Amino acid sequence: MTNTNFEPQILRDRYRIQRQLGRNASRRTLLAQDLHTQELVVLKILIFNSDFRWDDLKLFEREAETLKSLCHAAIPRYQDYFELNLPKCRGFVLVQTYIDATSLQDWIKQGRTFSELEVKQIAKALLNVLTYLHSRNPPAIHRDIKPSNILLTSDRTAHQVGNLYLVDFGSVQTTVKKTGTITIVGTYGYMPPEQFSGRAFEASDLYSLGATLIYLVTGTHPADLLQEDLQIQFEDVTHLSASFIQWLKQITHPNRLQRFSSAQLALQAL
Known part of the structure; x- marks a missing residue:
């Protein structure tokens, strides 16, 4: 079979x-x-x-x-x-x-590069989706945000990166207790530390989004980048503004309590 x-x-x-x-x-x-x-x-x-x-x-x-x-x-x-x-x-x-679009992973494999402005547009679009998901009662936590689960249309212009879609809700969690969820799912390199122990929170999706954005600006899988105290080290292989580097470091902080507390706050800080 x-x-x-x-x-x-x-x-x-x-x-x-x-x-x-x-x-x-x-x-x-x-x-x-x-x-x-x-x-x-x-x-x-x-x-x-x-x-x-x-x-x-x-x-x-x-x-x-x-x-x-x-x-x-x-x-x-x-x-x-x-x-x-x-x-x-x-x-x-x-x-x-059906959504007629290409995954971010495939765009990178095809040699497409993204400017800082475009990466910020991608971040804003996805943070709006996460704000919607996390504001539900109970919150819907995707738990597997990564380049292959984000689709981008090909109608790129000088001012707009294209339309974005979040797909594959096969790992979604909708029952959340104060201690987090208890099922281990996700993808290595994009999972925050807490997901390795079977817990996922709204901030876990933020980490995965941040790791995805780091992949876009470096072209390198996050697991292949150096880490220091579990923090992804990416700034030396990019040419980003200091403020965006700091934003990415906060959203991918290994301690979930040090990340933005919500997608809405992350969006405001961007």
Whole structure:
């Protein structure tokens, strides 16, 4: 089942598979056409195979429920959720809107560079998204902000970097206690220290955003940069203003209590 090929099937008599967008372990991400609306959509599929864990289903269901409750122009919209029951494949499918844009990771790999002004525009756009997510009750903490989960359109101009989108809510946490969450998720290099012990807070998303911005200004994965007392050392390999360097150092401070206390405050300081 790990080599399940969905092409060119039609799922639920509605979604015609176009191509695979991504895969890992028990998950597949597919591009499909909604035959009811003729629009392109993304199908995220959780497959019951040898790699499946029950925690995967818990996170997958939480992602679907969270997307269903969100309404923001920079976040994919929930479309559908259903059980998959094919002869050689069983699982669940989450359908969301397709965004025609390229990830920040792929832009960097293609050789694109970003000016300080553009990086600040990216920061402001994403801080607005985080302000929306963190202001919900309970707060929605993304927990996996990184270049591959941020999409940027190609309509760059002299004054505007393009439109940005935050995607992949597969690690989202919506039940937060005073001690933080207790599930270890995230991506090495972009995770703050507290996430390694299974805790995540609003300030954890800020750290991950900061690490992502450092990747944009250096072109280097944060894990490959030097660290001093767990603080990412990036200033010697960039040409940024002193004020922006200080802002990046604060948002990526290893101690969450030394970071900005909210996305809104980080936005105001920028």
